[in-house]
Every structure is written in C-alpha cells, then in structure tokens.
Amino acid sequence: MDWSAVLALAALAGLAADFLGHVISAQFASRPAPAILMGILAGLAVTLGVSGFALAKLDADPVDGVAYLGLNLATFLALAYGYFNFVNLNMTSLRIRLLQEFLESPDGLTRDGVLERYDSRELVRRRIARLTEQGHLARSSDRFLSRRSVLLPIARTLDSLKWIVLRRRNRLIAAAEKAASSSS
C-alpha cells in the first residue's frame, strides 16, 4: 500500500464522508443545518482518522506529521466549504428556483409571468423569514434589528473583498442609500 498517496487523499475521503453523513442525517433531521453539521463532523473524523493512520504507517517525524495533518485539515475544510455552498445553492439560489419553476411547467412560462410569480417582494420576504427564524435578525414591532450573527462578518468580509478585487461597492446597498439620500 502506498501510504503517502493515502495520506494525500485523506481529505477526499473526508469529503465523501461529509456527503454520506449529510445525506443520511438529512433523512432524519427536521432542519437542514444539523444534517449539514453532521456531514462536516463525519468528514472531519474521516480526514483525521485516515491521516493519522497513514502517518503512523509512514512513521513520520512528529513535526512533519503535524504539518501534514494541518494541510489535510485545511484541504478538507476548503472542500467542505465548497460542498456546503453547493447544498446552500439548492436552498437559496434564485436561478435554481427558476429552473424548478420551468421543470414543473412543461408548457413553458412567460417572462412577465415569472416576474409576477416570483417577484422581489416574495424573495425579500423569504429571506427575512429565514434570517429571523435562524436568529440573524430580530423583529421589534415593525422594525428589523441586527443580532449577533456569524453571517454578518462573512457578509462584511465579502463586501470588503468586493472592493479589493472588483473595486466596487455592493450595488444593492449603494442604490438603496442613493435613493434614501435623494428622497430626504
């Protein structure tokens, strides 16, 4: 057995475990998040287990062992991030939702019909409901307030990266601020 190749591929085995763990958990979980988390934990366990076993077989130096383990952990987390985003697309992507609407309408849909059926108000309501349900936003009478959320730093980081890489701001927020300032 080529244990260095096994060591190199441990993160891929972790990704397979992530997928299987997620699919199996999804059959029993009532909400998507715990199933996704179970998948990630299964993937982490397999990545660490396979890496540790291969390192023991290779009799690697402890410092090298930690380095290889760190590399595999980072690789698995990057793969798991990609997989999570794929799953998330199925929950949040408007394009995929439109594809589903077309799949369920063999006679086809008109552009106006789609805009009417799935307008932005519906889209915003869904997102507000999801963000409130998941505790990222709080409702106080008719106002929505920010709560301590793991998504907010991610959203802010994305906006900063947008500025660094693409040299532009978030267009939706820029347009809303412009509209607000011109109306006041």
Added chain:
Amino acid sequence: MTLAAFALETISTPNCGTLPKPELSGVALVAFAFAVFTLALVFHVALWQVRVPKRQSLTLLVLLLGTFPVAVAVAHLVPPLEPFAPVGVGPTLHAGLFHLAFSLAYIVTYSALAEDSPTCSILVYVADAGEAGRSEADLMQLVSNEMIVGPRFDGLVTGGVIAPTDDGSRFVLTPKGRRWATLFATFRRVYRLRKGG
C-alpha cells in the same frame, strides 16, 4: 525538454509513491502549497486591477489551476527553490489537492463577490442602521425586481438554459436546462430540502 516530459520525469522518479526526500519535510510541503496558492491569488488580484475579464469564472479557474503545474516546474528548475519542490506522486498529489480545494473554494467565494447576494445585502443593510433598524418597506426597496429577478431570467436565456417557444410567446427548458433542472431537483430530494430561492 518539454514541460510535459519534465513533469513525467519528475513524478516517475524512483522515490515515487514514497515519503518525500528527507530534505522535503512536511513543513516545506505546507509552505510550498500555501505559497503557490497565495501567489495565484496575488496574480489574480493584480490582473483584475488592470482589467476584469469578460468570462470571469473561466479565466479565474484557468489562472488558479494553471499556476500549480507552472509553480512545480519552476521549483524544480530554479535551484534556490528546489528544496521546496514536491517530488513523487504522493507529495505532488498532496500539494495539488490542497491547491485544487482552495482554488474551488475561492471561485465559489468569487461568484458571491461578482453578484450582490440579497441575503448578505439585507444583513449588512440592517446592521448599518444600528439600533434604529430597518422596516420591511426599507428592505423591499433594497431588492427590486429589476435588479434581481430580471437579470437572472435573462442570464438563463443567454446561458442557453431556457429558450423561447416557436411562436415566441413562452420560454421552456432547453435539453441542457432540463438536465441541470433534473440534477438539482434530484439533489433537493436527496437532501430533503424545500423549494429554495
């Protein structure tokens, strides 16, 4: 020697499939893998400052993934970098998989940069308002049909996913669109997810 012949010779060396040579430690391999990915990112950001390509995702994919074989070849050819060059299938695969995973993760993140996510925009917009918060009407104004649904519909047409019927009155899935729609519907069933969007 061509690059392909060089690569073939490199991965078919006698210690192929074994632990790296003593001078290439795990730490050196980690340093190599992180350095190559960082270099690819720096190159990407620098290139984007000059001009954002038309086919952004494809260009990014080619640039990020193409950096790895070039970096391996350069590390073998430039003597000061040789201690960091992965030798043999195992170490090359190890660093390569790391590079692939991070490149794909970055491309996923980049697609969120290129398009303004309504969810992220709502979160930031509400947070920016502080204790005053935002009303539902404020949030409705943030995301308009014109900016969100229309462009995505048009994107499906230009991407060849949907096409007008013969009389031009309606749009239906193309064979390519049907394959994608069926694939995502299958995953939704397997994951037991509600309709998204």
